[in-house]
Amino acid sequence: EAGVVQSPRYKIIEKKQPVAFWCNPISGHNTLYWYRQNLGQGPELLIRYENEEAVDDSQLPKDRFSAERLKGVDSTLKIQPAELGDSAVYLCASSLRGNYNEQFFGPGTRLTVL
Amino acid sequence: QQQVKQSPQSLIVQKGGIPIINCAYENTAFDYFPWYQQFPGKGPALLIAIRPDVSEKKEGRFTISFNKSAKQFSLHIMDSQPGDSATYFCAASPDYNFNKFYFGSGTKLNVKP
Numbered sequence: 001e002a003g004v005v006q007s008p009r010y011k012i013i014e015k016k017q018p019v020a021f022w023c024n025p026i027s028g029h030n031t032l033y034w035y036r037q038n039l040g041q042g043p044e045l046l047i048r049y050e051n052e053e054a055v056d057d058s059q060l061p062k063d064r065f066s067a068e069r070l071k072g073v074d075s076t077l078k079i080q081p082a083e084l085g086d087s088a089v090y091l092c093a094s095s096l097r098g099n100y101n102e103q104f105f106g107p108g109t110r111l112t113v114l
Numbered sequence: 115q116q117q118v119k120q121s122p123q124s125l126i127v128q129k130g131g132i133p134i135i136n137c138a139y140e141n142t143a144f145d146y147f148p149w150y151q152q153f154p155g156k157g158p159a160l161l162i163a164i165r166p167d168v169s170e171k172k173e174g175r176f177t178i179s180f181n182k183s184a185k186q187f188s189l190h191i192m193d194s195q196p197g198d199s200a201t202y203f204c205a206a207s208p209d210y211n212f213n214k215f216y217f218g219s220g221t222k223l224n225v226k227p
Contacts, residue, residue, distance in 0.1 A: 031213060042120075044217070091157050095213070100207065101213075105159065
């Protein structure tokens with residue numbers, strides 16, 4: 001079974017440019033997460049979806065970040081405009097709905113903002 | 115504010131040694147404590163998890179010890195191998211938002227042959 005797929009794997013952009021990340025979760029997983037992982041730190045939740053509904057976006061910087069999960073499957077995370085401090089690895093994870101179900105993480109997208 | 119504090123930041127042991135990684139928390143609503151293993155260029159993967167109704171859980175060479183009164187938990191890796199070299203993260207999830215995970219800052223483990 002395929003795991004969580006993310007693309008691109010790496011992205012280098014100039015500051016103030018837009019950037020988008022794509023995630024395809026494991027088939028059948030209702031819950032999808034976007035995390036940001038700064039160098040040497042643990043992942044921090046940006047947004048969590050249950051199907052197509054964003055149920056927790058309290059940590060998403062809404063002035064520049066947006067996300068969508070159309071049809072409750074694939075998801076896109078966008079940053080516009082990017083800032084130097086946005087350089088990080090952006091991880092997507094998915095799980096079945098329910099209490100404490102295992103999250104399966106994708107390999108992440110490493111973003112470098114110059 | 116870091117909800118889960120993890121130490122040490124890095125750890126070097128010889129093959130066969132028993133590295134121990136510690137985590138502490140304050141939020142008494144946390145009631146699920148997973149540990150994740152992350153290799154370079156990969157996403158974290160669930161290793162083992164514990165609920166506070168038990169004080170210890172073993173899966174293969176990995177053991178979680180849990181001290182509810184002290185609000186601390188730790189990961190022990192028995193008979194460590196060079197293939198265990200990775201970054202380990204503890205995490206915690208509260209009972210009022212069971213799919214929200216707060217991660218520690220990670221411990222980079224190097225097991226020398």
